[in-house]
Amino acid sequence: MAEVQGSKKKKKKSSKRTRKERRYVGETTYASKVTTGIGMFGAMLLGAGVYSRWVSDHPASYAVYLVAVGAVGLVAALSLGDIGTLPVRVGDLGIAIERGNELDRIGWSDLKRVYVEKGKLMLEARESTSSITLAAHPKAVARLLAEGTQRVPEAMDVKRSAIEDLPTPRDDDGELLTVDGPQVAGRSCRASGKTIAFERDARLCPQCGEVYLKDRVPKKCLTCSAELGERALEA
Numbered sequence: 268m269a270e271v272q273g274s275k276k277k278k279k280k281s282s283k284r285t286r287k288e289r290r291y292v293g294e295t296t297y298a299s300k301v302t303t304g305i306g307m308f309g310a311m312l313l314g315a316g317v318y319s320r321w322v323s324d325h326p327a328s329y330a331v332y333l334v335a336v337g338a339v340g341l342v343a344a345l346s347l348g349d350i351g352t353l354p355v356r357v358g359d360l361g362i363a364i365e366r367g368n369e370l371d372r373i374g375w376s377d378l379k380r381v382y383v384e385k386g387k388l389m390l391e392a393r394e395s396t397s398s399i400t401l402a403a404h405p406k407a408v409a410r411l412l413a414e415g416t417q418r419v420p421e422a423m424d425v426k427r428s429a430i431e432d433l434p435t436p437r438d439d440d441g442e443l444l445t446v447d448g449p450q451v452a453g454r455s456c457r458a459s460g461k462t463i464a465f466e467r468d469a470r471l472c473p474q475c476g477e478v479y480l481k482d483r484v485p486k487k488c489l490t491c492s493a494e495l496g497e498r499a500l501e502a
């Protein structure tokens with residue numbers, strides 16, 4: 268495998284560095300297609316029901332049902348808008364899906380297999396599988412695939428034909444955020460299997476984020492094969 272990291276331009280050589288990620292909100296066109304469809308239908312039923320039941324001189328017996336179904340449709344539209352378009356982040360710490368105030372993080376080193384199924388990018392990790400809808404997040408998915416191919420090429424299992432319509436990642440994509448280092452205490456060293464008790468004892472692979480005890484850092488990362496040694500980062 269070609270060593271890709273040599274081409275990266277790094278300004279400072281400190282082993283501690285700032286970590287960045289890009290935040291993407293879902294495409295409004297996708298959200299509105301789904302939501303307006305259901306929402307409008309709901310609003311229409313609701314309106315018809317209200318008219319028939321309370322405004323018309325001849326209230327129809329089914330009017331109450333129209334109101335109920337319409338209201339359910341509206342509520343569904345509002346919540347669906349959320350589901351399709353949860354903000355997604357891609358960057359040094361891997362991938363994160365924002366669920367309200369919670370960040371659902373998947374480290375690059377945790378990814379086992381990334382593939383496309385039924386219009387979704389499936390992220391199979393060590394302990395769980397998440398998905399991102401392509402139509403809702405074309406830019407985030409494009410970025411994720413580009414970074415993933417550099418960081419953890421073995422996990423990437425996406426056919427070119429499945430992602431033909433995705434845009435090319437650009438520097439001004441998303442909202443650039445600076446993030447704190449990952450939580451490493453409690454994770455286990457990939458080389459020795461020992462639990463890392465203190466952050467100061469941990470070293471991270473700059474490419475995939477795999478964690479090692481500082482005395483057990485291998486020459487090459489055991490997860491992504493990047494050269495390590497001196498390049499390993501402090502947490």
Ligand SMILES: [Zn+2]
Nearest residue numbers: 472475488491
């Ligand atoms: Zn690595």
